[in-house]
Amino acid sequence: MVDDQEPGGRPGKRPAARGTAFYPRKRANTACQVCRARKTKCDNRKPSCSYCLSVGATCIQSTTDLSSFDPASLKILERLDDLERLVKDQKESQDTVLPPIRPLEEPETCANRPEHERPNAEDFILGSVLPERVEQVVTWACFSDHNQAPHASTVPGAYSPSSVVGTPPVTGSTSLDDMDPARLNHLLDNFFTFVHCKNPILDEPLTRRLVRRAFLDDGIDWSAGSCLSLIIAALGCVSAPFGPTPDIAPGKPAYVDGQAFFQASQRRIGTLLATSDIVGAQCLFLSGVYCMTVFQPIFAWRYFAQALAACQHFPFLTRAQQQTHADADFSAEEMDMGSRDTHEQAVYWSAWKSEQELRSDLSLPDFGVSHSGSTLYPPFFPTPPGPQLSLSPGAVPEPHEQRARKAWLFYLAEISLRRLNSRLCSEILTLRSTYPSTITFLEVLCDMIPEYEAQAQEWAASLPEIFSVHDTDAADDDVCRSVLRCHLVNLFELIYWATTMACLNIPGEGQHHLSERTREMGRRGLEAHVNRLRSNEPGLAHRHHGTLFMIKCCSRSVLTLLAAHERGMQMPPRWGDAVYKGLGMLQYWAPEVPEVVPWKSTVEESLNKWVNAAY
Template structure:
């Protein structure tokens, strides 16, 4: 998409400059007033506005339309709309800027013709209207086999002639235990407990390398719990379990940098010991309910993902999400999927926790291809989580968190809309190519709008070699989205024996290029052990298998990018770097090597 067309979609040049406000982080880094609003310059508030406007609009110094139960701005952003006089110093300028930016991004995305395919249907049909509402609000639903974007599905394509048999069964492979499991070090655990200096080091690692990607904890509360555990000893309660999990993640986390700094064996063994101590307390946590229980199971899942145990991690994410269903706003969202507001008693911590549990469970469930769970609707709230009352010093983490959620919502809508087209075509027997092209063009434009609207501090319109972990993850998520919207064209071009249209070939070419782009992008950070490493390797293996599938097909060889073979070799190298920790990855590396050797011969 050209720069001119992008500006045409997003508005004037002034509007674009407003989206990329250069002094936003300067404002975010200013000291915050804790009790009185005077230091925020409240003398600039017009008296008539302060009397009638809600707290958020007063803090933004904009006109409030006083709609009930929430004004228009609060309704769109999901902010708590309160009109009673109170201390509104908690609404810091950076958070308000984020909410304004999200409102504009959401307006841009919603203004795109993403529902074009449904315009071909009868608009007065109440059944169509109901189906549209369900499709927009279900999360991760895969109504068509063509949207099973997993390696096992690709290995089952006719081009491979069913030669891999049970090796293509992803779940059977994933249930194997690691070839060389990390053994916990009891001596390291004994020397660590009570060592305040060592605890501080792990807490710092956790905040810098784990919390920054999922800010679901109030750090002041975490530090209080850690201090209590250091002074009084680790107890048998949910707080102690959470502290042990935080320490475990701090032990195995490393900086995202070049050259890579892998975690040494000693820290891996300490992490295993701390995690083992935490699991002994998960039974107590299981009997409880509320935020602490959800946080414990979520971080247990993050640890398991970091240690390449995806099936176990998914069970923990699912359990964490089950605890989140007790939150008031989640109950309201499930009863009324169209709601954009949250109850007054909903805390920002609950909202952020729900989002992290939801996206982690959905992404992993889709990656694993757990078909028995794909037919269930998973409803998510229509609002973004509110910013914390007192954001941490690095507001880039908050920008990243909301940008990731925004793209995940876009991914969910695209998956459901494309799946709906494919499902309806199977029932009605109609040609779906025109409708697919229409909806893919729409989502391609929305992804471009999302990319252009990113704040400057996390913009990925830069050299990938200069990425930090936040930009790296966003770049990988964007590749995931591009793969999704072009996947049907890839599938049909490789497997169809009929004459293909120029449009079908053109979009398939973009899909093959996306596969090569994924492997190149992932190569910059595949060595970094974190929550998403296993899924990153799975997606690279899938992309390499797709490239090989196209290479084995005579009518698609010419559609491949020039560097496709190098991409496959690079993917094999990445998988071999981790093959000792996961049998499935070892098998995938072997399969890719066999296929590449067969092609070269």
């Protein structure tokens, strides 16, 4: 068994750094993390300070005497506090209540514009033209009676760090130096069947040999191969066939083993940050996948960002940069992407889209657009490994070749849909900026919607038979087809979102200002929300690295349907059943995901109000 304890440092205080005179000496900051973030005085009571005790927050107090830090380090800590406060302030400014219905612009502003650009008297504030985050939807005015100040632990992304990097270390049932071969094969099968199928960034035969050698032959050491092997084992523990996964929950043996393997991997991953090979990027990306699987989005984003940074030295990116400098008209789509670049392109693409999605969802700083979908994805498709995708007629592929073929077909299909979603987001935003009048914008958008619908249907029709969502039952889906089906529903939600918001923003008696086309598209939007909850039903209790996004999308649909009913809109058939399915999902995940608790309470109170009114 390899000793995992970190080597000790030299005793005594750190000597003052050069340039000490340039930094004023700061008193050591001993406040807990919560009080430091709030910039308030902390009384440092043990085990919890007074403020954390009053709000029920986890009080995390530093065990390190910061007075031994040199002035430059204290300055860095002070700057980090400022950045943390900036993130919090930015988030609070974005999570605003849906504005009331009122004229789009003040009269004196309109008077200064050309007559053809002035909004009509019936114009109104539309709100968002792209789907909002559920954290914003729950603050809509129709839910104002249910909104309460969020518990400190329910702030988006505010999960306890101990659940990932637990202290003391978690001890699983499987020792690192005593792995049973049958157990290892089971973990590898789980990983390649249920995790790798969505992001094929590894060569399966080579990786299986590497993991077996690490666990069964050479033993776990501090190498990159051992780090990757441990992460794969961790993901194998927390992965299972599509469907409810109650056996993978905190405290269950599989979950505990996964945490033990993951923590062991993280004691080795630091050395990979200084390497320049692909293994470091793969380890970082898969660490982010694990963190998403156990609902730790902040940690996941950090890993995805580091993985993306580790990809920047890859040869195919270097070639693209060189050709761009040599030819201003060069496009990456024209670049010759060889099969040797396959896994480099795959890990780059996976890290890129994962970092983008999470950075937008968590409202992290330095993100230049308001919606992840409005950022165009890289212009090239990863190059699939040729032999796995072009089998000769009559040939019987090996199981790993079948998995690789299916994984890459899914991967390319998902990438193409993401790019379509991204492009439609940009077009809708451009339409909105082109037509300041809300009524005019809605009419132009309704002209465009049939084309958008046709593009979505064209993508669905192009899917391989194994992933076809036409004339198939969602109950028969595996995880890959379920993901594609639900992504398609997301696209339709995007297409109809602005018209649905228009109907929500105008009370029933005022909707004569909207055209019949706008009202029809608004109703189609509600149907998309019902369809989302039905399509996701087989996976509402399934744990995988996309579960958190699924929970948020379904919660948004539940709240939107309840808001539409409150507004007196014409509701689609069986919408109530769909809402109760969503409530069941929230009840299932609430014990593990604190962020879900206020959404569940809002849904329950809205349903109680609806039921009471019916009687």
